[in-house]
Amino acid sequence: MIEWKFTPDDVARIRLAFSPLGELVRSLIVLRAPARHSLHLPWTKATRPLLAGLDLAELFALVPIHGDTADFLTPPPTSPLPDLDDELAAVRHTPPDQLAREAADMVGTAAPIWQRIQKDPAGAAHRIADTLQAYWSVALAEHWPRIRAVLEADVLWRSQRLAAGGARLLFEDLHATVKWHGDRVSAADRHHHAAALSGQGLVLEPSVMCWPAVRKMIDPYQPTLTYPARGIATLWxxxxxxxxxxxxxxxxxxxxxxxxxxxxxxxxxxxxxxxxxxxxxxxxxxxxxxxxxxxxxxxxxxxxxxxxxxxxxxxxxxxxxx
CATH class of the missing domain: 1.10.10.10 (Winged helix-like DNA-binding domain superfamily/Winged helix DNA-binding domain)
Incomplete structure (x- = not known):
């Protein structure tokens, strides 16, 4: 269970934002696990044949189908309407020790992929960002306008919910596993983490590629809750x-x-x-x-x-x- 306790300042600092990089990274899971993400089958079937010749092994290792993803690939969005180029620039400037540490956590220090990354973490950051850019061009660039429209509609809907009924109404139908308890929000998870937000607030990130689950990011990053956006069923x-x-x-x-x-x-x-x-x-x-x-x-x-x-x-x- 993940649980965040809110102060009045935290409620005032709830932000709604989405991330093209986040959608891109999560789509790597959808691509390899279509049965778990059946709403995206039209996209999966159309995209797989286009990926011949694109080496995604390094990304697949950092974004496994099950469990956590390397955090440096999905930093919390800092703008309501972030730009992919800006997000990829942040990946390229990932501190080398952080990249090596997170890669080791994902694949283990004995893995050839980690050894390659460890030899030149700064070069690995640029290589990974370049692969993400190439993957975007093939897999999501064409579809981004319709995905963005769904995400923007969700941000508007949630903003209206927050204005009309505060945090209670905002979280009421966010996801079946997410509950508001008066001064805290909880989300079902295999890990246990309970902490006060202490004035930094919470980022709510609608996503189409995370469906049907929610994903969470905790300290030392900005606490973020990624949830399925409304309207995904009509996306394709x-x-x-x-x-x-x-x-x-x-x-x-x-x-x-x-x-x-x-x-x-x-x-x-x-x-x-x-x-x-x-x-x-x-x-x-x-x-x-x-x-x-x-x-x-x-x-x-x-x-x-x-x-x-x-x-x-x-x-x-x-x-x-x-």
Missing amino acids: ENGTPLAPVALAALIGRTRASLLIALTEPATTSALARRMSITPGAVSQHLGVLLECGLVTRSRVGRLVLYHRTRTSDALVANQPQR
Whole structure:
């Protein structure tokens, strides 16, 4: 069990942020354990054939399927919208003694991979970062816009939960293994760790690649809880969702399908990809729905997310579909 005790200052310092590097590193687990991460099977099947010729042995050793991952590969995000290049730069500047120590913890000092790292830890840091960059280009770069949209929508949702009901509401549906107990949060884990946050707060990091589990980072790093983002089930869907018959007759099939697709907040471009229509057409339909009070919009960073309203929730609920 991992348990963190909060002071009032810690509650005020709860941050929500996601990490492209974190998603990249966790995808190395998904790639090798598709049965445990079945929601990502479309990505796994599409990605595996593209990796021929890319040597991932060193990364696989530092990111085992079971257990912990080398911490220097997944530092807690320092910005709500971090940049992959900045995160890879941090990997390249990992202190040599830290890299060698964490590599030894992961693979043991007798392993050839550790011996290679130990001979030149600084060079190993650059080599590992370069491999991560190459892996990103093949495995995640194309898919990052849709992954980012899911993560940004989750950050917005959680921010609204925190504003509406404080920490209790924020943690209420974060994950089945995470519980809020008034002045502390606990998360089921094979390790035992209980500590006061002592004013440093907690980073909550939504992730698509950690599904279905949660991951934790403790001292000496910034305490971080990584959890499955909302909306992962629709991440790899393509095609226009079926529209309820009565609703389609009332507002048109495309607009009805847009409301169905907005089960989770989404951007214009994400909706266009999912429904296989142009962003311009999606924008026009969303404009009409906005004027009618059936959707709202909010900004997260540079992106505009659209949401269903209570009125459209009521229109969509419990209607027969074609």
